[in-house]
Amino acid sequence: MKPVALFVTCLVDQLYPNVGEASVRVLERAGCTVAFFEEQTCCGQAAFNNGFQEEARVLARRFLDVFAHAPAIVAPSGSCADMVREWYPHLFRDTPALLNLARSIASRTYELSEYLVRVLGVTDLGARFPATVTYHPSCHGLRGLGLRDEPLGLLRAVRDLRLVELPAAEQCCGFGGFFSIKFAALSGAMLSAKLDTIEASGAEVVTATDVSCLMHISGGLSRRGSRVRALHLAEILAGS
């Protein structure tokens, strides 16, 4: 049994707990013992991305303390995993006492599909999900963590799931955290282009590795009255 600490992420905790629950089931099915440290909150990405670096450092500091001894940290979010991996060492570059811990934590932090495929070597989780599904590669997972084949391999192994291609898949959906509020109209225009391609794909379900993009996409689908549902990859992998 592989011990992993689940970083559930703040959005999952409060808005999409079912994604957290699905992540636990998937990890357990893959042979992990899952721990959840209740002192965890937010990785600080929202603050960091918006230039509030001092505030981000405070949250990152908390993350380092909470996960200091975790053998592996797995998050159902490419962008949060990327925040820890890419930016924690940067945030603590002038704090030698914390830099080593930040680097070590960074090297032990994974996005869920990345951990399953790259670390555990598992692609078939025995899931069944009878639907036509398309996959939106979220930017931070795709370009930050280099996740291309991992989520697709997992989806291909799901019974009764028909995977269809998403046109212009690698175009950003326009979420971008507070960008979606500060540049609301622009974010809406980017979303609209993404929704067009999702609907054109013929899928009944659009999936991704980040609830943040999915929250934005599903809000747009709902506003359009679309029948396409947005589900996190973990929810599909937990299906049986």
Added chain:
Amino acid sequence: MMDHPTRIDLIRNIERALRDESLQRQMGKAMPASRRARADAAAELPEWESLRSTAAGIKDHVLANLEKYLRQLESQVSALGGTVHWASDAAEARAIITDLARSRGVRRIVKSKSMTTEEIFLNPALEAAGASVVETDLGEYVVQLAGERPSHLIAPVVHKPTEEIADLFVKKLGVPRYERPEELARVAREVLRAEFLAAEMGITGVNFAIAESGTLVIVENEGNARLTTTRPRIHMAVMGVEKVLPHLADLSVFLRILARSGTGQRSSVYVSLLTGPRRAGETDGPEELHLIILDNGRRRLLADPDLRGALRCIRCGACQNECPVYQHAGGHAYGSVYAGPIGAVLTPAYEGLERARDLPFASTLCRACADVCPVKIDLPGMLVELRARAVRTGLVSWRDRMLLGAWTFFTGSPARFMLAGSLGRLAQRLVARGGKIERLPYPLSGWTAHRAAPVLASTPFRTWWKSRQGEGR
């Protein structure tokens, strides 16, 4: 002259661009084609990634030894009979050029290939000095006729549909209405040919300047830079300090990445290597060659360790083509000569963060720009750094501070986080209908203007986890 008067209202500019249906249609057509062309051209070269690293390395070496290579360039150009001028800012560069034009009695000027002269607002200054200036790149010519500025580094008129260009030619040139691009190009060629023949001075930019040989390199597709540099009596070349390369051999690396990144061509149609003015016994080339080496904020950028890498930029435009924000906003929305991700870094660096405070925030940090940049500029990292500076210097709005302040406060501890969740669940009773929220109050109203908002779950994950542990799992 006030070069950069007021704050750039990027958000309003973008909203205007989004309402401009013709712009949206045109960008929607042009941008995907440019992206595909670049991707295909890059994929053809197995050594693409190593070329990018080599190019970035050469640029970094130049930047670390900038003054040495600039001095070498100066002495080589001078030895060949050219004249080198140093301009610390836009006003100085304008003064050098206008004084020279005046002293030589220049009345007609042709121009080609230069964003740097756009950066220094050269044309109005020359016109004020009594000279006529004609842009000879087809796109730039159209932009000039329209009384606009370029909206893209290498495709200055990418924002304008062909039909509008056809109308513009009818109105400004009094020609019949031609609609096919080749016909429009023919009309422009006829006008421009006369300009080339009459001009006493040709002004160009410089893609690369080779320190060891004093060679100026100009990369183009139309051949007009060749005419601009050789036909008029005087060639005036304007380059930013960062354009110098140590050796002629370095050029091969950049020529391979520039055309592929910019237009998806394996090579551009013309590469001119200009080494000095006309020598005795030669039949063509300018009698006088002047090189202006412009600082205009670049050395300040060089001294900035977090942003210095932006000086690697070779002005290929790939980051603009790739950027989803640029694709919707168009170049003019950025309110400055450099648009897109590189503009969001350069404009604050050159013109001040106060004026350009919104530009670094106009990105989802999707990193598409960094992935395609042929010299590996860490554009997303620089945007994040500029955002941090905007926050530190009080250049972000009260609303943004409030939102982020609340976010960091409530995520500061599990207790506060749970409290926020509980408060949110109470509050959403007022606004949630059928498991979603169609309308949020300010400051979150922007979200629900374009999409429904989710509701907070009745049971947070951590509550579920606790009960699961309680069940003895």
